[in-house]
Amino acid sequence: MYRNTIINRIVETKIMAIVRVETVERAMEIAEGCLAGGVDCLEISYTLPNAGEVISALNKQYGDRLVIGAGTVLDSETARLAILAGAKFVIAPNYKEEVCRLCNRYQIPYMPGCTSMTEMIEAMEAGAAMIKAFPISGYYGPGLVPTLKTPLPYMPILSSGGVTLKNVGTWADTAIDCIGVGSLLTKGTTEEITENARQLKSAFSA
Template sequence: MKQDVLNQLVKEKLIFIFKTQRIGDEDLLRAVQAVVDGGGRFIELTYDQPSGTACCHALPLLKEHFGGKIILGTGTILDEDEAQKAIDAGTEYIVAPNLSREVCSLCREKDLMYMPGVFTGTECVNAWKWGADILKLFPGCEISLDYAETLMGVVNVLPYFAVCKMDETMFEDCLNIGYVGAGISRAVNSRELIEQGRFDEIEKRTRKFVEIAEKHEQKGGRS
């Protein structure tokens, strides 16, 4: 299953991220629907430490409502215990800000895509050796695109994914230097838009990112 998810992510190039502890069920369903209407498919729910209650509640809620229209994952997973709770709740992939050998092993056992957070060449190589599937260079843009491009060129072991303060211009820049995709949060799913019920704007912003991804795919990668 994890290879299918990874292949689809490399094609789609986008994960839309929601902080479940900040949003009620009805608003979450409407916001995710707006993302789907805008062409998005990958949804990530952030794990709310320490209990994960909001996330583990929202995972089955979204899966029951959207089914195969979305590929649903969990982010901000720090350790094996959190990963297991998310898996039990139905997550389809795991994203983290850190690298954990235990989480990597668990995801391999469960055949789930694991995207650990890395920053150095050593972390990238260890993630590769331990069986991770894709590398979340974190923070992916604030460190500078030059650093990211150099690291990707020297430690070319797995695909790299950007997660940072992402806007449309930065997304294009990331794709052009070799990232296979990016996580989108506030640029689309801002707390203000959700609280104001501006779900049409969420759909509109999603569509802009999807169009950039599709254009890049049609060009065959780097510009």
């Protein structure tokens, strides 16, 4: 996939599952639930040592049906390993210039976590594809989006945290580009994940 194609898929889907799993089998169950509910973007967190294995297995099983990326990528070494495993995008809780350069070299969208306008602008100037509002989106909620988009309407924003089935409609009413969702799309049975994914998706099609 080309960089723009990946970004377009993420923005079109609007919802990204943030996945931390200890086994490939559980990752497959989550993937099945997300797909059945209309969510085809999954971030596999490098907080666990098997992240590369999970990314590779999901890519092999689902191909282009899913857009699989790497999360919690703190350094360029991890970013390169993630890309070699098949990650189509790279997300981090922080901004790191070396990671940004490496991702741009291989045309992989990079989405760093930023907390201030200065940090966000510097990341965009360096080539970040989207700004992850972390951890501030969990604190400020949907009101964060117009606050950031008023001075920077062209800045793509990925929220991380703070999204529930009760408030997702409020998020959908903002100009958010994508919302990252954890436990709603990773806990429970495959059927429960499917239902949660459907409700989240319906908020953006209402």
